[in-house]
Amino acid sequence: MEQNKNVISNIRKLVMAVDDEIVNREILEGILSEKYDVLKAESAEEAFELLDKSVKPISLILLDINMPNMNGFEFLEKLKQNEEHKRIPVIVLTSEKSYELKSLHMGAADFLNKPLDMPEIVIARVDRSIELSEDKQIIKRYERDILTGVYSSNMFAEYCLKMDSYSADTLTDTVVINIEKFHIYNELYGRDEGDRVLKALADALKNIVRHYNGIVGRLQSDYFVCYIEHIDDPNALLSLIYQRMRDTNGINNLRLRIGFYPVTDKNESVNVRIDRAKTVCDSLRNSNKDSTKVYDSEAEQFSLFREKLAHDMFRAIKEEQFTVYYQPKYNISGERPRLVSAEALVRWTHPDAGFISPGVFIPLFEENGLIRFLDRFVWKKSAEQLSAWRKEYGIDLSVSVNISRIDLLDPELPEVIADCASENGIDPKNLLLEITESAYNGDNKQNLRSINALREKGFKIEIDDFGSGYSSLNSIATLPFDILKLDMLFVKEMYKNEKMLKMVNIVSDIGRLLEVPLVAEGVETEDQYLMLKDMGYEIIQGYYFAKPVPAEQFVEYIRKELAENGNN
């Protein structure tokens, strides 16, 4: 006999011979003991006992059919119902032709005739049945998830491709289902209960996808994926799942989230489809209202873009891809408008994406907290630039910079800004700090501390976008600030909307009441300018005068101012 080089074959496996006739048992042992360890059982009953008792797994059973009490067929039937042992291959021993077919139908792997064939044949058939059975189990393990019985993620992808080849024109969805806070569920109720829930969900999905000609797989832990014919209403699927889990397993204390990725191009890789469905599913994580969501290509693209921007930000600062632009502000309270300050506005020219609107990157950086770095960059640049202008032109100019909500929460803020000013020889009163009304939350103690510390150092606080925030009247009355800047929207709407116009007036009353100067921005036309001047607005910013420009161009305004009004 050829020496089998396979390592696994060199470990002696255990087989069991079940026959009520001692001669038959002993002959089988005699034949097989060369290669296998052999257990002998006199009866079907004893065979079951040995199966349960045996520590070493039994790789194959040789089974006589004609036995008193429980016969071979009864044993075989019972074996196939036993979860633990049903996969053990059985070779039936029989001399009855009619039993041969019946054995195979009942799940026997093979049969051997009586009287026995020559030993080589018996051994070869035993070897082969064991090998086939082991290979089958490996495939099964690879194919299906052990706990839930749905496809493993490997097989799932393959079956998706198969489905696509059969139904190229059918609209389909890739769907990822996840259990919310499942790890907590496991901790509260124990792993066994958690497993029960996973099985229940898997069963519900198995059942439901049948109606949509689909398949189910398990991705990992509590993530399941389905590939089905397209469903118009995602929430219908959700309801179906909840209903099944409730009705079949009595489970109704779970929350699921479902991400849908409608497949538009079947050439797209299955893994990409699954990824996208999963991304959409995960995006529901902190949503309080939605449990299902459909992939939106635009939204996804935008999301990826924002991530890239966040990633590129530090390099952008280092490489000065960010530049500070300045928009002049004019004091219009006298006969002629006078240039008194400039608002520092940041611009980004990304090496790949080109010009990126502040409307896009500012909210992103505020969201992820990176705004702090951007703000510091702007403060530094602005202070440097202001110092340079003052020195070079001898003009009494100020610059206003933005302070974000996050900056206010930083206890070091007053120090940082003060250093910025002093390092550049700037008097704090010339570095105006603009804080939007909604960022300036008077209830927050840290905010108040910061503001007070800043004012103590001589800085002036300008409330930006006034009228757009959530201030209550009493907080307006008590919050410390020095300048009031009207929200742009009022200026834009005041000609079209009588109420808006009245509001603008009221704001100017507030300014007078609190004895703070009033600033208006977004002024584009002469009418707006005149109206605001009439109402008592002192400082105007807007396209009516000039748009934001880089420092090199801003000097034009300085020169013009000096020419028209001389040094003050």
Place this chain on the structure above:
Amino acid sequence: MVTIDKLKDFGADTAEGIARCAGKESLYLRLVGTIPQNKTFAALYDAVSAGDCEAAFQAAHGLKGALGNLSLKPLYEPVLTLTEKLRGGDMQDTELLITEIETKRKELEELCL
């Protein structure tokens, strides 16, 4: 004591029998030695006397297997014939076969002493 030669004289196909026992002569002889005392003979005779065809068939069928595996042809043949008869439900004229079987069994028993 039973030996290969004695069994050959008896009519058994010892070569085949030993081959089936993976060439283990001692195993073959030991197993042959169990045949004369095998309780299935008695079970067969009782079932036939009692007219229980089903039980007789089961007994004959079981014996046939063991005898066939050991290639004990002189015993195997009459048991095979009886088995087929009983399978068809035919219990008539079984005395001759039973006698032949018992005779051969006794003969083998002598050899094993």
